[in-house]
Amino acid sequence: MRIGELSRRTGASQRSLRYDEEQGLLTPTRLPNGYRDYDEHTVTTVRRIQVLLSAGLGTSAVAEILPCAVDDGVVLSGRCPELIEGLAKERHRINAAIGDLITARDILDSLVGRPLRAQAVPSR
Amino acid sequence: MRIGELSRRTGASQRSLRYDEEQGLLTPTRLPNGYRDYDEHTVTTVRRIQVLLSAGLGTSAVAEILPCAVDDGVVLSGRCPELIEGLAKERHRINAAIGDLITARDILDSLVGRPLRAQAVPSR
DNA sequence: CTTGACCTTGACGTCAATGTGAGGGTTTAG
DNA sequence: CTAAACCCTCACATTGACGTCAAGGTCAAG
Numbered sequence A, B: 001m002r003i004g005e006l007s008r009r010t011g012a013s014q015r016s017l018r019y020d021e022e023q024g025l026l027t028p029t030r031l032p033n034g035y036r037d038y039d040e041h042t043v044t045t046v047r048r049i050q051v052l053l054s055a056g057l058g059t060s061a062v063a064e065i066l067p068c069a070v071d072d073g074v075v076l077s078g079r080c081p082e083l084i085e086g087l088a089k090e091r092h093r094i095n096a097a098i099g100d101l102i103t104a105r106d107i108l109d110s111l112v113g114r115p116l117r118a119q120a121v122p123s124r
Numbered sequence C: 001c002t003t004g005a006c007c008t009t010g011a012c013g014t015c016a017a018t019g020t021g022a023g024g025g026t027t028t029a030g
Numbered sequence D: 001c002t003a004a005a006c007c008c009t010c011a012c013a014t015t016g017a018c019g020t021c022a023a024g025g026t027c028a029a030g
Helices: A003-010 A013-023 A042-054 A059-069 A083-112 B003-010 B015-022 B042-054 B059-069 B083-112
Strands: none
Touching: A003 A013, A003 A042, A003 A059, A003 A083, A042 A059, A042 B083, A059 A083, A059 B083, A083 B015, A083 B042, A083 B083, B003 B015, B003 B042, B015 B042, B059 B083
């Protein structure tokens, strides 16, 4: 599929898709006329990218992570060896961010007079 | 207290503190020599600002929210009338962000082969 | 052949929060 | 008096993920 359809189907702007490619997150083939040609699978990949970026990972981090998840969604735990360390670090960052968000939400709630629920921090 | 001490006690850079003032988040008085003079209470305020900003709220949103929480930490549910709407919106945004973070964390976990736990999304 | 929808590359603009540096007062200690 | 540690106000630089515009190729329909 070409960039327009991919954009429509993912909600990502064409600019973003080209930017993702520039950053090594996507590697579409080219049609004879030079147009980008994405395969069906890419729709899923783009959604993953959107989630990871919106979670505050940088494009470079996503670029490291992404190729490990490419194959059919199969878990490739053993591969991507020295990467796991970085992942744990990102995971930690994310847990911290979740904590911050919950704290912020509690502040908002306290302003509205909404009682704070006791609730487990969703981490491990 | 002057800006140096406030910076040390909150971890915020002096630049950030001046920026926050420029954005209307802080309104220190001035000493005869022109130096900013913060009261004790400001330490708490700055911490709140840090949490809200790191939660993705913009300075303008924080500027709206903050004055409602100023008085001794007492809950001012009734006041700040038409603001509550905006707060609910921010709350929604935050919950969505939390959801994204959890999704992202799950992606990371699935890469490491860590099993996903069933867990409640911490919202209401 | 022309119109319009689609695609290309390239480059400059934006936004928010903050870094950084210049140039210059003030206050305390020696 | 002078150095050192504070503080001040500009004001330009930076970062990341885009938006936006320019100038132009491609292709199917009429």
